Amino acid sequence: MVTLKYTEPELKWQIDNISCQTAVSLETEPLTSEPGFVLWQKDIPKEYWSLGGKELVDRINAAKAALGSRLVILGHHYQREDIIQFADFKGDSFKLAQWAAQRPEAEYIVFCGVHFMAEAADILSGPHQKVVLPNMAAGCTMADMAEPDDVLDCWAQLGEIGLADATVPVTYMNSTASLKAFCGCNDGIVCTSSNAGAVLKWAFAKRERVLFFPDQHLGRNTGAKMGIPLDQMLVWDPDQRLGGHTAEELVGARIILWRGWCSVHMRFTVEQVGAARAKYPGVKVLVHPECTYEVVQAADLNGSTEFIARTIAEAPPGSAWAVGTEINLVSRLARENPDKLVFCLDPVVCPCSTMYRIHPAYLCWVLEELAHGRLVNHLVVEPETARWAKIALERMLEVR
Numbered sequence: 510m511v512t513l514k515y516t517e518p519e520l521k522w523q524i525d526n527i528s529c530q531t532a533v534s535l536e537t538e539p540l541t542s543e544p545g546f547v548l549w550q551k552d553i554p555k556e557y558w559s560l561g562g563k564e565l566v567d568r569i570n571a572a573k574a575a576l577g578s579r580l581v582i583l584g585h586h587y588q589r590e591d592i593i594q595f596a597d598f599k600g601d602s603f604k605l606a607q608w609a610a611q612r613p614e615a616e617y618i619v620f621c622g623v624h625f626m627a628e629a630a631d632i633l634s635g636p637h638q639k640v641v642l643p644n645m646a647a648g649c650t651m652a653d654m655a656e657p658d659d660v661l662d663c664w665a666q667l668g669e670i671g672l673a674d675a676t677v678p679v680t681y682m683n684s685t686a687s688l689k690a691f692c693g694c695n696d697g698i699v700c701t702s703s704n705a706g707a708v709l710k711w712a713f714a715k716r717e718r719v720l721f722f723p724d725q726h727l728g729r730n731t732g733a734k735m736g737i738p739l740d741q742m743l744v745w746d747p748d749q750r751l752g753g754h755t756a757e758e759l760v761g762a763r764i765i766l767w768r769g770w771c772s773v774h775m776r777f778t779v780e781q782v783g784a785a786r787a788k789y790p791g792v793k794v795l796v797h798p799e800c801t802y803e804v805v806q807a808a809d810l811n812g813s814t815e816f817i818a819r820t821i822a823e824a825p826p827g828s829a830w831a832v833g834t835e836i837n838l839v840s841r842l843a844r845e846n847p848d849k850l851v852f853c854l855d856p857v858v859c860p861c862s863t864m865y866r867i868h869p870a871y872l873c874w875v876l877e878e879l880a881h882g883r884l885v886n887h888l889v890v891e892p893e894t895a896r897w898a899k900i901a902l903e904r905m906l907e908v909r
Contacts (some may be wrong), residue, residue, distance in 0.1 A: 537562035537591045540870045549866050550646045550886075557870040562591070565869040569595055572876035580879065581615040582872075583608065583630070585622035586814040587835040587864045592621050592872060601814040602626050602682045603701035609633040609640075610906060617879055620888075621867045623647045627888045628686040632895045633902060641879070642888045643871035648863050649683050654769035655723035657687045659747040663720070664695070667765075670756040676765070677712035678720045681705075681727060683771075686890045686898045688722070693897035699905040702798055702813035705731040707908045709764075720745075722767030726774070730798040730805045732764045739802070744768050774799035777833040781854045782807040785831035789850065795820060796833030796854070804833060814838055821846055835864075 540546050540558045560568075573580060573595065583605050584596025593599055598608055602622070609618060609630040618634060619641045620627040627642040634640060667673040678697035680688045689699050696715065700708035709731055712719045721728035725744055732742050741763040745752030751759060752768075759765065777800050785792055794808040795817055805811045810820060814834060821830055821842050829850040832839045836853050843851040878885045890898065 537565055537869050540868055543868060545866065546868075548646065549868075550644050550871070553871060553874050557874050560870055560873065562869070565873050566594075569869065569873050569876060572873070572880045575880040576617065576876065578614065579616040580619065580876070581612070581617070582619045582621060585626060585864065586818070586838045586841075588621050588867060589837055589865060590841065591869050592867050593837075593841070595869075595872065596621060601701065601703060602629070603703040603813070604815060606630070606633060606682070606701075606902065607906065610902075613638065617641060619643065619872070619875060619879075621872065623649045623652075623863055624888075625649055625652050625683055625685060628890050628898075629682065629689075629902060631888055631890050632686065632689075632899045639884060640888045641875050641884070641886050643875050643886060644866045644868065645886055645888075646863075647866040650863065651681075651683045651723055651769055651771045652685055655680075655684055655688060655767055656747070657685065657691065660688055660691060660722060660767075663745055663747060663752065663767075664691075666751055667720070667759070670751070670759065672718065672759060675716050676718040676720050677716045678722075679708060679712055679728075680722055680901070681724050684723055686894050689901045690894045690897035693900035693902075693904075697901055698908070699901045701905070702727060703815055704905065704908055705798070706734060708905060709735060711904075711908050713763075718763060718765065720765045720767075723769035724771060724799055725766035725768060726770055726801055726805075727798050728764055728766045729802050730800075730811065733802065737763050742766055771799040773835050774833070775801065776855050776857070777801075777804050779803050779807045781833075781856075782831070785852075785854060789829050789831070792829040792831050792850075793824075794831045794833070794854070800833050808833065818842060821849065821851060824849055837864075 539561055581597045582595055584593045584599040586601055606629050610633040613635045617639055618630055620630050624647060627640050631640040664673055667676060678692045678695050680692050680699055682699055682701045692698055698708055705727055709719060729742050743754055743762045744766045746768050774797055782794050785794060795810045796804055796808040798805060798811050817834060826848040831852060831854050833854040839853045875886050
C-alpha cells in the first residue's frame with residue numbers, strides 16, 4: 510500500500526472538518542451537569558457537586574502540593590483529558606501494574622482508572638502503600654461478563670470431561686481479583702493486550718489448551734496471530750452445558766474463549782475501515798485487539814494502547830491514521846501529533862463510560878481528604894485473594 514502524505518494546510522482542513530472530532534476541551538462541567546452522575550458513587554459530599562473547572566484545578570493542585578512525595582496519581586490512557594492533566598504517570602494497565610510493583614516510595618497511590626486496575630495496584634504494591642480509587646462506581650462491563658461462579662462452574666465441567674488438567678487458565682487484566690486468584694491457584698496467569706502473545710506461548714509450553722477470559726476477541730486475535738485455526742478456538746457460553754459444545758469439540762479446541770467483549774471496541778466495523786480508506790487514500794488503519802477478528806484482519810496494524818501511541822508517535826509527518834480504540838486516547842494522540850492526521854474510526858465517538866466516571870470532583874475530594882489525614886475510597890483486596898492473584902500477576906510480569 511502506498512501511503513499518501515498530507516501537507517500542513519490539508520491536515521488542518523481535515524482535522525477541522527472530520528466527523529469524529531478529536532478536539533476535547535479541558536473545561537470541566539460540574540458533577541450536577543454530568544448525565545451519568547445519577548449512577549455514580551453518590552456519597553461524595555455535596556460541596557463538590559457544583560464545583561467548576563477552575564476551582565477544581567486549583568484545589569487539586571493545592572492538595573497535590575500538600576501531599577508532595579507521599580502521593581502518586583496514576584492515569585490510564587482512556588481517562589478523560591481533565592484527569593490526565595494531573596497524572597504523574599500514564600499508561601495502559603500493564604505499564605501501570607509494573608509501576609505499582611516497582612515504585613515503593615509513595616504512601617498513597619490514587620489510581621485514575623477502573624476497579625480491576627486499582628485492585629491490581631493494591632495486590633502488587635507494598636503493605637505500607639494505600640490504593641485509592643476516586644470513584645468506586647468506575648467498573649468495567651467486560652470484567653463483569655465473567656462472574657467468578659460461572660468461571661468456577663466452567664472449570665468444574667472441564668474437569669468432569671478430563672480437560673482441566675490439560676488446560677491453563679489465562680485471564681485478561683480486565684477481570685476481578687478473584688479470577689486472577691483463580692488463575693494463581695490453578696497454575697494460570699494474567700495477561701494484558703501488551704503481552705498476550707507472550708503469555709499464550711508461556712501457557713502452551715505448559716499444557717495443550719488454554720481457557721481464556723473474559724474477552725473472546727483478544728484471545729481469538731492473539732491465537733490467530735500465533736497461527737491457531739479459528740475452528741480450534743471455541744466460545745464458551747456460560748449459560749449452556751459445556752459452554753454449548755460437545756465434549757469431543759472441546760477436546761479438539763486449543764483455546765476456549767469466554768463469551769465476553771468490550772462495549773467500546775465492539776463498535777468498530779469493517780464498514781468503518783472501508784469508509785476511512787475511501788475518504789482518506791493511503792490512510793493506515795490501526796486498531797486494538799479487543800476489536801472483532803474481522804476488523805483486526807481489515808486493519809493494517811493492531812496492538813495495545815501503548816503500541817498504538819508509540820506507532821503514531823514514530824510515524825512520519827504527513828501520514829494519516831484511522832484508529833480503532835477509545836476516543837480519549839485517540840483525541841490525545843491527535844493533539845500530541847499535530848503533523849499527522851489522526852482520527853477515530855467510529856464517527857459517533859464512544860468513550861469508555863465507566864472510565865469516564867473518574868470526574869475531577871472525585872479526584873479533588875479524595876485528595877483533599879488525604880491532605881487532611883482522612884482516607885476515603887481505600888481499595889483493599891482480601892488477603893487470601895490477594896495472595897493467589899499476586900502469584901498470577903507476578904507470572905505475567907516475568908513473561909518476556
